[in-house]
Amino acid sequence: MVRIFIMALVLYLPFYAHAWGFYGHQKINYYAVFLLPPEMLVFFKPQIDYLAVHSVDPDKRRYLLEQEGPRHYIDLDHYGPAPYVSLPRDWQTAVAACSMDSLVKYGIGPWWIQVMLERLTKAFMVKDPEQILKMAAELGHYVADLHVPLHACSNHNGQLTGQHGIHGFWESRVPELLAEKEWDFIIGPARYYRDPLSLIWKRVLQSAAAADTVLRIEKLLRAQFSSDQVYAYEERNGKLTRQFSSAYTVAYDQLLNGMIERRMRASVEAVASFWLTAWINAGQPPLRSLVRHPLGGDALLSMQQLEAAYKNSPIKGREHD
Ligand SMILES: [Zn+2]
Numbered sequence: 001m002v003r004i005f006i007m008a009l010v011l012y013l014p015f016y017a018h019a020w021g022f023y024g025h026q027k028i029n030y031y032a033v034f035l036l037p038p039e040m041l042v043f044f045k046p047q048i049d050y051l052a053v054h055s056v057d058p059d060k061r062r063y064l065l066e067q068e069g070p071r072h073y074i075d076l077d078h079y080g081p082a083p084y085v086s087l088p089r090d091w092q093t094a095v096a097a098c099s100m101d102s103l104v105k106y107g108i109g110p111w112w113i114q115v116m117l118e119r120l121t122k123a124f125m126v127k128d129p130e131q132i133l134k135m136a137a138e139l140g141h142y143v144a145d146l147h148v149p150l151h152a153c154s155n156h157n158g159q160l161t162g163q164h165g166i167h168g169f170w171e172s173r174v175p176e177l178l179a180e181k182e183w184d185f186i187i188g189p190a191r192y193y194r195d196p197l198s199l200i201w202k203r204v205l206q207s208a209a210a211a212d213t214v215l216r217i218e219k220l221l222r223a224q225f226s227s228d229q230v231y232a233y234e235e236r237n238g239k240l241t242r243q244f245s246s247a248y249t250v251a252y253d254q255l256l257n258g259m260i261e262r263r264m265r266a267s268v269e270a271v272a273s274f275w276l277t278a279w280i281n282a283g284q285p286p287l288r289s290l291v292r293h294p295l296g297g298d299a300l301l302s303m304q305q306l307e308a309a310y311k312n313s314p315i316k317g318r319e320h321d
Contacts, residue, residue, distance in 0.1 A: 020144050020267070021172030022056045027179060028267045029055040029140040035190040035272035040279055043287035047133055050292070054137035055144075057306060062316060064309035067104075069317030072145045074107035075154035076208040084208075089201050106154075109146045110200050116142055117196055117278055124282030129290040130299060136275050143274050144267040146204045153211035156318070158218070165244075166218055173244050174253050174260050176236070183261040190272035192280050203270060210259060217255045221248070 020028065030052040033044045044051065061068045079087040088094040091111045094103055116139040123131035150156045150167050158166035179185075193199045222230065225248055232245035244252075253260060279285070295303055 020148060020264075021168065021176065022059070024171055024175045024179070024264065025055040025059075025141055025144055026052040027175070027185075028144045028264065028271055029137060031185045031187070031268045032140060032190075032272040032275065035187055035269065036276060037189070039284065040276065040287060043129070043132075043290050044136075044275075047292060050133055051137045051140070054134065055141050057134075058138050058141040060306050060310035063313045064306055064316075066316045069315075070104050070107045070109075071112040071142060072107070072109060073151040073156065074109045074146070074204060075156070076152050076204070077154050077211075078106045082209060083205065089197065107151075109142065109151065110197065110204055113139065113142050113146070113200050113274075114197055117274060120275070120278040121282045124279050124285055127285050127287075127290060129292045130295070132287075132290070133292060136278075139274055139278075140271040143200070143271050146200060147207060147263045147267040147270065149207045149211040149214045149263070152204050152208035155211070155215065158215060161215055161219065163215060163218055163222075166215065169218070169244050169249075169252070170214055170260060173249055175264060177246060177249050178253060179261075179264065183264065185265065185268060187265055187269050190269070190276040193273055193277045196274065196277055199270070199273075203266065207263075210263075213256070213259070218252060221252055221255060225251075 030048060033041070033048050033051060036044055058068065058072065062072070076082075076084050076087070086097070088097050089110070091114070094111075116135060120132065120135035120139050123135050145151050148171050150170060155161060156167060158164055175183075229245060230248050231242055232247075233240050233242050234246060235241070236243060279287075
């Protein structure tokens with residue numbers, strides 16, 4: 001009986017399966033467009049809806065491909081205490097030191113961003129509008145993911161500390177409630193990164209350093225609220241849903257002292273800067289005359305496969321990444 005009750009409770013718990021949530025990723029790519037210089041804006045601005053909508057394709061791909069999951073995170077605490085000296089930052093050296101299997105097991109987020117940056121740079125070089133947009137939208141996803149503290153930590157959904165659901169709470173519930181109403185997304189222009197890999201390492205180390213606070217503060221807050229104050233039936237996407245209550249969500253955000261807004265702003269700035277860096281490294285090709293054609297052939301087929309897997313298949317790999 002108790003077991004059935006616990007199962008029922010788990011099924012009712014708020015469930016957000018995607019880093020930054022779909023909402024957060026879409027907003028981050030959207031806002032990033034406005035940080036671009038006019039030479040890029042001329043192509044990116046008319047495609048802003050594409051860039052927002054397809055920001056979440058990498059999360060959908062986790063229902064299709066086994067190898068997709070580890071591209072979204074890195075469990076830095078697996079490598080000992082900060083600054084994780086046993087983990088080389090360069091891919092080849094890391095493979096030699098830790099083995100490919102082990103790296104994949106604990107996440108390859110920082111290095112996958114390098115791969116995506118190269119793909120976007122190539123797409124700019126050959127001036128392929130579809131590839132530029134696809135790679136830009138997806139690069140934005142991976143860059144934003146590594147700004148989330150629980151993407152840099154093995155206790156990624158509070159599963160080791162009895163805080164199941166905290167992943168979606170931090171990155172979906174709080175931004176959905178507060179980002180549009182209260183947060184500021186006026187951010188300076190995109191910057192060229194001479195050394196993109198070290199920038200992403202800097203950001204992921206910040207994420208890892210913040211993970212402890214994300215977990216500790218929630219535990220602290222939980223002790224001050226009764227369980228019927230923690231959860232409430234409130235509207236989400238037009239439906240009455242049992243989720244973390246607004247009062248609890250606002251209190252958590254206040255105790256975090258603006259952390260989630262800062263990480264979201266840093267994500268926007270980094271996404272735009274990675275797009276700019278790829279364009280500059282490609283020799284700043286003129287984008288004015290590029291036209292995106294509707295998807296056809298193989299591209300359309302793979303998009304349909306992605307949607308079908310996302311709707312009908314179980315996730316491959318860990319939840320809440
Ligand atoms: Zn992700």
